[in-house]
Amino acid sequence: MGLFDQIVSAIDNPNQQASSSQLGSIINTVQQLSNNQGVDSSQTQTLLSTVGGYVRSALQQQQAAGGRSNAEAIVNQYSGTSPNAAAVQALFSPAQQQQVAQAISQKTGINAETILAMLPTLIPIVLQLLQSGANKQGSQASGGGANSVLSTFLDSDGDRDVDIGDAISLASQFLNRR
Template sequence: MGLFDQILGAVSNPNQQGSLGQIGSIINAVDQLSDRTGADPSTIQSVLGVVGNYVRSSLQEKQATSGNEEAQALVNQYSGTSPNPQAVDSLFSPAMQQQVSEIAAQRTGLDAGTIQQLLPLAVPVVLNFLQSGANAQNPQVGGNPVLNSFLDADRDGDVDIADAIQMASQYMRR
């Protein structure tokens, strides 16, 4: 099952945190990033795909060294739709932030400096998608199928965050 299917499952499951309001606020955040940069939403989705790939690697490392609870705690603490530089710093070293920006710039044509300025909003948005699968009553308890699907991806370098955002946008606008 794809990441977007997991997210839709979380939206329809009252025991998980996902909601149409949450998806709508994520789409609005993507639109804000697009407006701020003057780039079209598909370019911003590509940036989020690159950011998502690095978020996945960082969360996989946290999961391997500290367990599932630590990965979920980071998602819970830093997910959102507002800029949060601490979210970026908690997942990426300064060198990694530069690398993420350069890779995203190569793939999208946006300036690496612009992308670096977008990271404090891009990282919480990616984490917000992942939080949708958390337990609604106690986010630290029980498995998060959205996060698990994301972390157990086939490691082909293609993170479906960009696809999930595009599909969510289409889903919300029908």
């Protein structure tokens, strides 16, 4: 099951944190950020997809170092729709932030400095999307309390079903039909 399917499943599950309003808030924040930075929608989707790939890699490293709970703790602590530089620092060293911005700039054509300015908003948004699969009682709950959306994101078999940009684009279409 793809990432977007997991998100829709989480929205339909009253025991998980996902909701249509949470998804709408994520989409609105992305649109506002794009408009404020003068980034068009196709660039925004590529930007989110690329940022999502780097977040996935960083969370997989956290999981390898400290287990699934380590990755979940970062998602739970730093997710949101407000800018949070600490979220970026939790995943990337200053040198890595520069490398990520340069790589994304090459893929999107967006200035690296603009990307660096956007990361404190983009990273928490990606984490917010991932947190949507957590149980309302907390993702650390015993007995199957794992975050299904985060699990799908981290355990991908490389079939590219975990694209954050695509998931947010599909979420926007999904909300428009509801």
